[in-house]
Amino acid sequence: MxxxxxxxxxxxxxxxxxxxxxxxxxxxxxxxxxAGLCGQCFEEIRIIVDPYCQRCGMPLDPPEAFKGIETPLCADCRNHRRPFALARSIGRYEGVLKKCIHLFKYKGRKVILKPIDKLISLYFPGLFPVEKISFIVPVPLHRKRLREREFNQSELVADMIGSKYGIPVLADILSRTVYTSPQVALTRDERAENVKGAFKAGESSWLPKSNILLVDDVYTTGATACECARVLKQAGAESVYIFTLAHDV
Structure with a gap:
């Protein structure tokens, strides 16, 4: 320019x-x-700190109940095997962060990317072994929903991380082939059934033996993360890490 x-x-x-x-x-x-947010509202975002589940990253409450436990796990991760190596989120899906994600996702307020960029700079490096990540893959939208929203919020966040840390983004390696119902009002079991078979990994020489960082906006029950991770591992990925901006509690 x-x-x-x-x-x-x-x-x-x-x-x-x-x-x-x-x-x-x-x-x-x-x-x-x-800047998207004033300083006071930015400070009100509840960052996830120890103790949290060492598999899915969910905050564990009350903290004193997990004191002294070397590898604390939530009830879900104790009772269910996960196809991903670990999942981590920056903050709790509540208050300011919840409102920001909603405005970004459903109202197209991309100015929210400015505080998101700041959050990623502050907290992302402490969540993952960045040097081990081969590629970043955003959770895809179905083409119909992409037309409705005009952008994929997960892809924008993935591009931000990729640019910041020099990690290639494979935006087209995973596709959503089934137009699923919105997950918001569904139970845990219904969410898992809703996304079953909804994703497909394309053939690629990049995936075999690679460590993938899957990027989404919110981790709720883990249904979407698990289904995407399963598909990526079936396609040859060595391991899959999950990053979301927020974790619903």
Whole structure:
């Protein structure tokens, strides 16, 4: 982009900010710049800290009940085998973070990517052995839902991580071949049944013996993560890690 185009873009952004002053998407406070969230709301995001399940990353409450346990696991992970190596999330799916993800996912408010970028910079490196990740794969949307939303929020987050840490993103290696019902109102068993057989991995020389980071927005019961991980491992992946912005509790 040349200097003339840059000047025009900055002028347009300045004019829009003058007519429609940027506000915090959580509390509507006026912002000096279009940062998405004010400092106070950003600080209110509940980051997941120890103790949490060492397999799926779910916060474990009450913390004192898990004191001294070397490898704490939630009830689900104690009772069910998981096809992924581990799953980790930055924060709890509540309050400010829940509102941000909802605005991003359903209202197309991409300015939320700014605080998401900050969260990833602060917390992602401590969640995964970054040097072991071969490729990043976003959880895909069915083409019908992609037309409705016009973008895949998981792919945008995957691209952000890939660019930040120099990890290739394979956005087309996994596809959603079945148009499934929204998971929101479904029970745990219904969620698992809903996504069963919904994903397909394409043939690729990249997958065999690779360590995949699967990226999604929210980990709820793990149904989507498990189905995607199962398909990727069947296609030859050595191991699958799961990253989500939030974990529902």
């Amino acid at each position: 040349d200097s003339g185009q840059n000047s025009l873009r900055y002028f347009a952004e300045g004019l829009l900010n003058f007519i429609y002053p940027p506000r915090c998407l959580a509390c509507s406070k006026l912002l000096e710049d279009n």
